[in-house]
Amino acid sequence: MRKLVFITGASSGIGQALARRCYEAGYDLALVARRAHEMQQWADTHQLDVQRYRLYVADVADVQSIVAAGQACLTQQGLPDLVVANAGISIGMDTAEREDLAVMARTFAVNNTGLAATFHPFVALMRQRGTGCLVGIASVAGIRGLPGHGAYCASKAAVISYCESLRGELRGSGVRVVTLCPGYIDTPLTRENRYAMPFLMSAPDFAERALRAIEAGVSYRVIPWQMGLAARLLRLLPDALFDRLLAGRPRKHRAPPP
Incomplete structure (x- = not known):
């Protein structure tokens, strides 16, 4: 019997690359995103076997929406082996701008509450079964704060801490929790960045290394490793030197005016 993977953000970028790599590795797919058309178009383009995937439309920022998608997966495909x-x-933000507080709230709703809500339908059932793997996609940006990137950096730091907490809660249950921290990956999310992106890698290359790390049983991995080394060195820098290093660095684009 084939394994099942449940993946959110499956309409582009890392999500699609992970879906493709898992499919090649023999997993059936439960793909979740807001844009059904993009998911279906991608599945058709790659000639996926219709018996091996299902599409679920959900907004991760809406707890009821993503929980309902998880419950639909349980009904239609069963309990995933990998989530x-x-x-x-x-999105860039400036705390001096009132409208950017809404940007921060939206970022946390997607990147943090949405992550926990993604795991929620499966945790008790995986614990009962005694097997399963929950993977949170964090970021190297969660290791140190970058100017103009407060919402994203804070949210990804929270992903790292949350997954660490969940790993402790599930210790001994047979359910693994994995934290993956991508560096700069060539996706629609990064292509508008206005600053240098060292060690930039393709989404398929990231997906290959990510699945390898998951199946190797790691609990935490920065991909690529060079970015992990750079992040550790940045973490060790005194604040004054770190601040000086980032002085004048171009900032992430803010959201366009409403």
């Missing part, structure tokens, strides 16, 4: 909470957004 990847990949959906995320990245």
Whole structure:
């Protein structure tokens, strides 16, 4: 019997690349995103076997919506072996601008509450079964704060801490929790960045390394490893030197005016 993977944010970027790699590895797919057309178009383009995937439309920022998608997966395909909470957004913010507080709230709703809500339908059942793997997609940006990127950096730091907490809660249950921290991945999310992106890698290359890490049983992995080393060095820098290093660095685009 084939394994089943449940992936959010499956309409583009890392989500699609992970879906493709898991499919090649023999998994059936439960794909979740707001845009059904993009998911179906991608499935058709790659000639996926219609017996091996289902599409679920959900907004991860809406708890009821993503929980309902998880419950629909349980009904239609059964309990997944692997759940990847990949959906995320990245928008620049300026705390001096009143409207950017809404940007922060939306970022946390997708990247944090949405991640927990993605896992929620499966945790008790996986614990009861005694097997399963929950994967949270964090970011190297969660290791140190970047100017103009407060919402995203804070949300990804929260993903790292949340997954660590959940891993402790599920210790000994047979259910694994994996935290993956991508560096710069070539996706629609990063292509508008106005600053240098060292060690930029393709989404398929990331997906290959990510699945390898998951199946190797790791609990935490930065991909690529060079970015992990750079992040550790940045973490060790004194604040004054870190601040000086980032002085004048171009900032992430803010949301366009409503």
